[in-house]
Amino acid sequence: MVQKKQNVTIKGTKDGLIFILDDHCSYESLLEELNEKLSSKHYQQSEGPDVRVKVDIGYRYLQVHQQEELETMISEGRNLAVDQFESRVLSKEESEKLRQESQTVTLMRIIRSGQVLKVSGDVLLIGDVNPGGTLMASGNIYVMGALRGIAHAGCDGNHKAVVSASLLAPSQLRISDQIKHFDRDVDEERIMTSAYLDEQYRFHIGKVQQLVHSHPELSKNEAQLQR
Template identity: 80%
Template sequence: MVQKKQNVTIKGTKEGLIFILDDRCSYESLLEELVEKLSSKHYQQSEGPDVQVKVDIGYRYLQEEQQEELEDIITNGRNLAVEQFESRVLSKDESEKLRQESQTVTLMRIIRSGQVLKVNGDVLLIGDVNPGGTLMATGNIYVMGSLRGIAHAGYEGNYNAVISASLLAPSQLRIADEILHFETDKENEKMMSSAYLDDQKAIQVGRVQQLVQTHPQLSKNEKQLLV
């Protein structure tokens, strides 16, 4: 006898329960099995705090009313509370944000004193950041010129972001929420240098070649090389 495939799998964790909903069956079949499984006395209302539930819907896209329907089925008459729905489907806004964060924006300009420039993703600046100027990016910052102002990489919390410059002589470097101040004199100027966070989240400054060992993930699109 062939065993019927389960469309709903319920697992217990230290934090509560995980409902794994098959993303290949019909929505109606999913509802039918979910109602059947939750009809067990084990899931009926009992004393005590609500049990937190995470609902994994895989690659299924749910309309808002469908999500509300599932939540109502899970919680109605039971001490269960839906903490979140986990989906592997990206919305258009999420997809566009990921695209922007993965791109490298190339700029040819000088950022002058008082100017603040913000970029989604990595930025390659062919030019200078003058004293008093600020360059910010959600990703990495690469300056083919003099960096004498402020550079803030990973400003939305990316601790893996790096800053590189042909001439590194900033007044301040920031990576995520970590800050490093510099004295503005020629003795502190560094050629072809980079900055990154170490394991203790302290900003380290060294030769740009060090990134080969510390940040190999910076290498992108190597498949496009014509060997």
């Protein structure tokens, strides 16, 4: 006898319960089986604190009223509380944000004193950042020129971001929330240099070639090379 495929799987974890909902069956079939399983005495109202529930809906897209319907079915009359719906479907806003974060913006200009330029994703600046100028990016910063102002890579919290410059002589470097100040009278100008944070979030500054070992993920488009 062929065993009927389950559309709803309920698993216990140390944090509560996970409801795994099949993303191929019809929504009506999902509701029917979910209601059947929740009708068990095991899930009826009992004393004690609410059990936290995470609902994994896979690649299924739920409209707002469907999500509310599922949450009501799970929690109403039971000591179950839905903490979150976990979906692998991206909204247009999330997709656009990922696209921006993965892109490299190329600029040809000089950032002068008092100017602040912020970019989503990586930025390749063909030009200089003058003293008093600021270049910010949510990703990595690459300057094909002199970096003498302020560079803030990973400005949205990315500790893996890097700063590279043909000539590195900044007044200040920032990576995520970490800051390093430079003294023009003490710190020398460095050619073809990169800066990044180590595992203890300390600044490491050295030749750009070191990124081959410390940040191999930077070669993200290497597969597109013709061989």
